Amino acid sequence: MDQAILEAFAQTTSWMCLLCIFVGTLWGIIVGALPGLGSVLAITICLPFTYALDPASAIALLLGCYCGSVYGGCISAILINTPGTPQSAATCFDGFPMAQQGKADLALGWATGSSVFGGLLSCIVLIVCGPQLAKFALNFGPVETFALILMALTCIASISKGSMPAGLLSGVLGLFLVTVGMDPVSGNMRFTFGYFKLSGGFELIAVVVGVFALTEVFARAAEFLNNKAPQVAYSGMRFAPWHEWKIRIGLLLKSSIIGSVVGILPGTGAATAAFISYAEAKRSSPRSAGMGQGEPDGLVASEAANNAVTGGALVPSLALGLPGDAVTAVMLATLVLHGITPGVRLMIDNPVAVYSAFIALIIANILMFFQGFAVAKFFARFLRIPEPLLMGMVVILCLLGTYGIRNSAFDLVVTLVFGIFGYILRVFGMPVAPLVIGMVLGTQLELSLRQGLLLSDGNFWAFFNGHPIALALFAMTAVLLCLPLIRYGLERRRAALGQAAPPEVEE
Amino acid sequence: MPKITGRLLFSVVMFSIGAFLLAYSYTTANVAAAAQFGPQFFPRILLWTWLVLALAMMAESILLKGRKYKEQNWKGLFASIGLTALACTLMPIVGFLPISLTFMLAYPWALGYRRSTVLIPLSIIFSFATWYIFNEILLIPLPEIPWLA
Numbered sequence: 001m002d003q004a005i006l007e008a009f010a011q012t013t014s015w016m017c018l019l020c021i022f023v024g025t026l027w028g029i030i031v032g033a034l035p036g037l038g039s040v041l042a043i044t045i046c047l048p049f050t051y052a053l054d055p056a057s058a059i060a061l062l063l064g065c066y067c068g069s070v071y072g073g074c075i076s077a078i079l080i081n082t083p084g085t086p087q088s089a090a091t092c093f094d095g096f097p098m099a100q101q102g103k104a105d106l107a108l109g110w111a112t113g114s115s116v117f118g119g120l121l122s123c124i125v126l127i128v129c130g131p132q133l134a135k136f137a138l139n140f141g142p143v144e145t146f147a148l149i150l151m152a153l154t155c156i157a158s159i160s161k162g163s164m165p166a167g168l169l170s171g172v173l174g175l176f177l178v179t180v181g182m183d184p185v186s187g188n189m190r191f192t193f194g195y196f197k198l199s200g201g202f203e204l205i206a207v208v209v210g211v212f213a214l215t216e217v218f219a220r221a222a223e224f225l226n227n228k229a230p231q232v233a234y235s236g237m238r239f240a241p242w243h244e245w246k247i248r249i250g251l252l253l254k255s256s257i258i259g260s261v262v263g264i265l266p267g268t269g270a271a272t273a274a275f276i277s278y279a280e281a282k283r284s285s286p287r288s289a290g291m292g293q294g295e296p297d298g299l300v301a302s303e304a305a306n307n308a309v310t311g312g313a314l315v316p317s318l319a320l321g322l323p324g325d326a327v328t329a330v331m332l333a334t335l336v337l338h339g340i341t342p343g344v345r346l347m348i349d350n351p352v353a354v355y356s357a358f359i360a361l362i363i364a365n366i367l368m369f370f371q372g373f374a375v376a377k378f379f380a381r382f383l384r385i386p387e388p389l390l391m392g393m394v395v396i397l398c399l400l401g402t403y404g405i406r407n408s409a410f411d412l413v414v415t416l417v418f419g420i421f422g423y424i425l426r427v428f429g430m431p432v433a434p435l436v437i438g439m440v441l442g443t444q445l446e447l448s449l450r451q452g453l454l455l456s457d458g459n460f461w462a463f464f465n466g467h468p469i470a471l472a473l474f475a476m477t478a479v480l481l482c483l484p485l486i487r488y489g490l491e492r493r494r495a496a497l498g499q500a501a502p503p504e505v506e507e
Numbered sequence: 508m509p510k511i512t513g514r515l516l517f518s519v520v521m522f523s524i525g526a527f528l529l530a531y532s533y534t535t536a537n538v539a540a541a542a543q544f545g546p547q548f549f550p551r552i553l554l555w556t557w558l559v560l561a562l563a564m565m566a567e568s569i570l571l572k573g574r575k576y577k578e579q580n581w582k583g584l585f586a587s588i589g590l591t592a593l594a595c596t597l598m599p600i601v602g603f604l605p606i607s608l609t610f611m612l613a614y615p616w617a618l619g620y621r622r623s624t625v626l627i628p629l630s631i632i633f634s635f636a637t638w639y640i641f642n643e644i645l646l647i648p649l650p651e652i653p654w655l656a
Contacts, residue, residue, distance in 0.1 A: 052645040165563035169521065172560060176528075176553045183546035190546050191528065214591065221587035221618060222579045388615035389625070393633060395591055395614065396607050399598060400637065404647045409599035416595045420588060428517040446549040453544050 008355030011056040012363065020053065020061035021360055025367050028068020029375065033075040033382050034390065035082040037216070040326045042069040044213040045394060047205060047334065048401035055338040055353050060360035062331050067119055067310050067364040070270055071372065074111040074303055075379045078104060087270035087306040090278040094291060094298030101294050105376075109239040110299040112372040114252060118304035119365035121256035122263065122311025126318070127358055129264070133319035134347035134354075142451035143463050145344050147473035149445045152322045154480045155266045157434040164484050166430040174438020175445060177202050184443060185450060197410045204333045204439055206402045206411040207418045211432045212326060213398045214419025217391050219426060237376035240296065251281055251297060252304050259305035263312020266324035270309035277305030311361060318354045321346035322441070326433040329440050336440075337405065343444050515568040522561035529554040586617035602652035607634035 011017060024046065031042035043065050050058035073085030078095035091111060098107035140148065153175075157167035180191045181201030192198040255277040262273035281301035282288050291298045316322045321342035323329035332342040340350050347354045402415040422432050456462030464471055532547050532554065590613055598606045611630035620626070641647045 048641070048647065049645065051647055163564070163567055165560045165567060169557065169560040169564065172553050172557050176550060176557065179550045179553070186546050188546040190550060191531070193531075217591075218584060218587050222581070222584040386615070386620050388618035388620035389629060391587070391618070392611050392614035395594065396610060396633070396637065399591075399594060400603075400641060400647075400649065403598070403650065404641070407648060412595040412598065416592055419591070424517075428514050449549060450544050458544065 004351035005355050007352045008056070008359055011054070011352065012060060012356045012359040014057075016053070017057045017060045017356075017360065018363070020057045021064040021364050022367060022371075024061040024064025025068040025364050026064075026371055026375070028065040028070075029072040029075075029368070029371060030068075030382050031065075032069035032072020033084045033379060034385065035076050035080075035084050035383075037390075037394075038073075038085045039066055039069040039087070040212045040330065041216050041394065042066075043327060043330050044209055044401065045397045047209065047330070048397065048404045050334055051337065051404050055335065055340060056356035056360070058334055058338060059331065059353065059357050060364075062334060063310075063357060063360045064364040064367070066327055066331075067307070067361065067368055068371070070307050070310055071112070071115040071119075071303075071368055073306075074115065074299075075108065076383055078107045078111060078299075079379065080383060085270075087274055087309070088302070089271060090274040090302035090306075091299060093278065093302070094293070094295050097292070097294035098296075098299070103294070105236055105238040106240060107294075107296075107299060108237040108372075108376055108379075110296045111303045112237060112369060113239060113245065114255070114300045114303040115307040115372075116365055116369040117252050118256040118259055118306070118308035119310055119368065120362065121253070121304075122260045122308040123358065123362045123365065124311075125257075125260040125264075125308075126311040126314050126361065129315050130319040130347065130354070130358070133315060137320050137344040138348065139469060140344045141467075142448040142455065143467045143470045144473070146445060146448040146452055147463070147467075147470035147477070148320065148322065148344065149441050149448065151473045151477045151480070152266045152316070152324070153434065153438060153441065153445075154477045156324065156437055157431075158480045158483050163429065166428075167434050170425065170430050170432065171434035171438040174435035174440075175442040176438075177207065177435075178439050178442030179446070184447060202414055202439075203402075203405055203408070203411050204336060205405050206414040207439060208330055208333055208436055209398045209402050210415040210418025211422035211425075211435060212330070213394060213401075214415060215422030215426060215432065217394055217398075218419060218423040220387060220391055222423075237373055244296070248297065248300050251285060251300050254280065254284075255301045255304035256308040259308025260312040262305070263309035263324070264315045266316060266322065269325055270306040273309045274302040274306040277301040307365075314357065314361065317342075318357055319347050320344050321444075323437050326436060329433070329436045332440050333436075341444075342440060515565060518561050518564040518568055522558060522565065525554055525557035525561055529558065583618055587614070590614050590617060599650050600653075601650075602655075603649040604634055604638055604652060606650075607637065 027046065028039070028042050031037050031045070032039065043062050046061055046065050050061055053061065069085060070087050073083050073088030074091045074095065076082050076084040077088040077091040078099050081092050081096040083089045083092055095107045095111065098104065153171045154168070157171040158164050178201065181189070181199055183190055189199055258277045258280065259270070259273040262276060263270070278298060278301045281297050282291050285291065285297045287295055287297050313324050313328050316324050317328040317332060321332065321344055323332050323342070335342060335353070340346070340353055398415065399412060402411045403409075405411060425432055425435075452463060453460065464474065529551065532551055590610060594606050594610050608630050611633055612626055615621075615626060638649060641649050
């Protein structure tokens with residue numbers, strides 16, 4: 001293990017890897033600051049650049065981009081009251097009032113400091129929890145693996161935005177898409193309808209680019225794009241004096257822990273973490289009376305929590321190979337491109353790649369502080385880029401991302417079809433993240449099920465006998481499936497008590 | 508259109524696709540390969556689940572109250588899809604540079620941004636810079652212009 005850490009350190013501190021983290025973080029900040037684009041799009045645009053890189057540099061680029069984009073969302077939330085990413089929606093509550101009071105520079109300082117603190121604390125959580133979880137995963141056979149993937153998919157689908165059947169159907173759709181092409185066990189063709197090009201199945205990246213990036217572009221085009229740049233007046237970034245930070249260290253710690261824990265749970269996301277943390281700060285802060293009117297506590301709570309999600313979300317992804325959200329699904333898809341198979345043995349079989357990711361995340365968070373400070377004066381310029389120009393560039397980069405995988409014109413068509421399909425799903429309120437996560441985990445789910453059945457002589461009930469871990473995971477899956485009924489019961493109880501329901505958080 | 512009707516229609520379409528795929532998995536060609544835990548075993552479990560979930564969506568659409576859809580910029584949407592489809596189809600035939608140059612002019616224009624002083628230089632700089640980064644630095648070959656290859 002020590003050897004792996006040393007090797008990972010050497011890889012991550014190579015000039016190429018450092019350059020990737022630098023560029024990725026900067027790119028993430030810029031895209032994150034542009035309203036409506038978000039972390040997934042920022043990472044998807046970066047995908048084509050990873051093809052020529054080694055796995056450590058590729059993951060470093062994407063991690064930098066992830067951290068940068070989550071942080072970048074606060075910029076537009078503070079300056080123009082429009083969160084760049086959904087994760088920063090809670091930042092608007094106090095960030096924009098501060099900007100209106102002429103303290104935009106100070107608000108950016110609070111947001112940057114809190115984001116970096118939250119991000120770094122989540123790295124510690126990742127480094128502590130990741131290897132322990134991976135060690136535990138060594139006990140997993142095919143039955144446990146099947147139960148774990150089933151539980152994760154149910155969790156992601158059931159707490160996604162919109163209805164539970166829609167989320168689950170999206171996940172099933174993703175699992176089904178992986179079955180198109182050659183059967184991994186027998187080599188028989190499935191659902192190719194005699195069309196040769198389908199024999200290799202759907203290229204995962206082509207589908208990812210389609211359902212995330214092109215769908216976003218089409219959705220933005222279907223809204224009325226804003227060709228006029230918002231006017232913003234401020235002067236760079238300024239940090240509050242130390243005594244102001246000192247009285248908020250407890251809040252910073254609490255918010256970062258909330259973010260890290262929420263990040264570990266599959267399917268929850270940074271927006272949920274930020275709102276929970278904000279609500280907790282509102283409940284417990286001695287300065288809660290000023291929250292919503294430009295109180296730094298609101299900024300600290302929201303930004304520390306949403307950035308802490310980055311490390312938390314990587315815990316199941318890197319330790320168990322289970323993507324908890326769309327961003328980590330794209331990252332694991334990139335690992336597949338580099339010949340690394342996601343799964344419960346990811347950390348055991350590829351320790352260097354995983355430790356490189358740990359180190360890259362720490363470096364990205366530190367770099368984010370300096371980059372945020374350095375480019376603060378230019379933030380307003382990013383916000384002036386007209387959306388139609390931006391969308392045109394996004395489309396071209398998406399097409400290159402797809403074409404670059406295996407120089408296939410067919411993949412371009414797949415991307416387009418899934419772009420349109422993703423848009424239709426979005427219109428009808430079906431989340432697309434479970435679809436991609438289903439595609440990432442589909443092959444492993446099928447193989448573990450078939451292996452488990454072969455080992456138990458075809459007796460499915462044997463899955464519940466002599467496998468306590470699997471049994472616990474199946475029980476959790478059953479609870480998750482009952483979640484709508486539990487919610488319904490709680491709502492009825494709340495209605496009976498005459499309380500208002502909490503606001504829904506956008507995905 | 509009220510959301511309830513649209514969602515119900517969507518659920519029906521999803522159910523029909525699922526039913527078709529399930530029926531296809533039982534066709535003669537597939538039966539031969541459908542031994543116990545064979546190639547069709549897992550897809551069939553998924554397709555049966557698909558049908559149940561599509562039915563649940565239908566029931567949900569009928570039972571829950573509907574909302575109206577947001578007003579859509581249909582012109583923008585179809586322009587965006589149409590131009591992207593053209594770029595996808597023509598890029599492998601005509602090559603990256605002509606398509607990128609044309610697309611970067613046409614796309615913003617179609618979506619209402621018409622400042623040629625920005626569009627023309629941006630289209631040229633973006634296309635050539637992208638081509639250079641991919642082809643020369645990252646060594647990822649992009650579709651070539653056939654008459655120059």
